[in-house]
Amino acid sequence: MNKKLRKWIAPAAALLLTATLLGACNSSKPAEKAPDTSKPATASAGKMYIPVISKGFQHQFWQAVKQGAEKAAKEFNVDITFEGPESESQVDKQVEMLQAALGKKPAAIAFAALDSKAAVPLLQKAKDAKIPVVGFDSGVDSDIPITTAATDNVAAAGLAADKMASLIGNEGEVALVVHDQTSRTGIDRRDGFVNRIKEKYPNIKIVDIQYGGGDQLKSTDLAKAIIAAHPNVKGFFGANEGSAIGVLNAVTELKKDGKIVIVGYDSGKQQMAAIRSGKMAGAITQDPIGIGYWSVKAAVQAVKGESVKKTIDTGFHWYDKSNIDSAEIKPLLYE
Structure with a gap:
């Protein structure tokens, strides 16, 4: 081997040995952790995350509830998500x-229960994990929620009954189409x-109560069936937006306009047009923006350890064509 060849091989061998040793060292290092996906994509680093489940x-x-929740999120600089099933x-x-919201390990949860008992086991998990739960719109048959931001639905529906009684002369047959018999709002209304x-009204007889799931088409069919079975019915109470519109459609289709009194709940474009x-x-109007706002605000307060009232009454009002455009009522209505 000549001198030139030996001169080239020695450095090459050294480089090969160094690379081998480095490879061995690197193989003992633990693999890098995968990115943490436990937080939602919408949550910003360092911000409190509160899922709002309607x-x-x-x-x-x-x-409108979503609008109020977003207003509070902006005011208190927190991230929220707002979701609910397609049907009530x-x-x-x-x-x-x-369940999915709990898996994201939120700071708090705002929850409007469709079934006041079905969610209790998961809410207990939230409590065990020290995640504050705020109820809104519908309460839960449990003391787990630290507060509930809602309308006093018993009192509000009582006012609807008083208005109905006055409108039908304190006597006759009436019926109800309610969104459900499992949520706190359905039960209380x-x-x-x-x-x-x-x-208060011994001469008024309630001839039927049906549950349409808040679905307009189903509520229409139920109201038609009630009218067929009780042709002398003088009034209907529709206990939420979908129920009231269903009753309205049934009365219109059967050409009973002016013969059957309809009292509704909530607002929406169709109800407002029908009242005008x-x-x-x-109808009874709630303050949906206020409900959404307080659900997030109370959650933030709870996370910060601030005191929160056990019940946050967001209020209600009766409106008809005489006051629908008044300064008091107009801000509480939504289309």
Whole structure:
């Protein structure tokens, strides 16, 4: 081997040995961790994350609640997500949404229960994990929520009953189409109306109560069936937006306008038009923006350890064509 060849081989061998040793060292290092995907894509680094799980998404009421929640999120500099099942009868789907929200390890949860008992086991998990739960719109049959931001639905439905009684001359047959018999709102609006009639108006008979899941088409069919079975019915109470529109459609299709008094709940474009035209006597309006706002604000307060009232009454009002455009009522209505 000549001198030139030996001169080239020695450095090459050294380089090969160094590379081998480095490879061996690097192979003992642990693999890098995968990115943390436990937080939602919408959550910003360092911000409090609060999922807001509603009873639905299809009615304008929930869009107004979402607007209020987003207002609070901006004010308190927190990240939220807002979701709900397509139908207010999809209890299982809402429970799945709650399960998924818990998996993201949020700072707090705002929850409007479709079924006041079905969600309790998951809410207990939240409590065990020290995740504050705020109820909104519908309460839960449990002391787990630190507060509930909602309308006093018993009192509000009682006012609807008083208005109905006055409109039908304190006597006759009436019926109800209610969105469900499992949520706190469904139960309270039904019982608030029924109990007020029983307590104060002995000459008014409630001939039927049906549950349409808040679906307009189903509620229309139910109202038609009630009218067929009770041709002398003088009034209907529709306990939410979808229920009230269903009753309105049934009365219109059967050409009973002016013969059957309709009292509704919530607002929305169709109800407001019906009230302005006189086809619907009036309705109870909540403050959906306030409900959404307080659900997030109370959650933030709870995370920060601030005191929160056990119940946050967001208020209600009766409106009809005489005050629908008034300064007091107009801000509470949504289309």
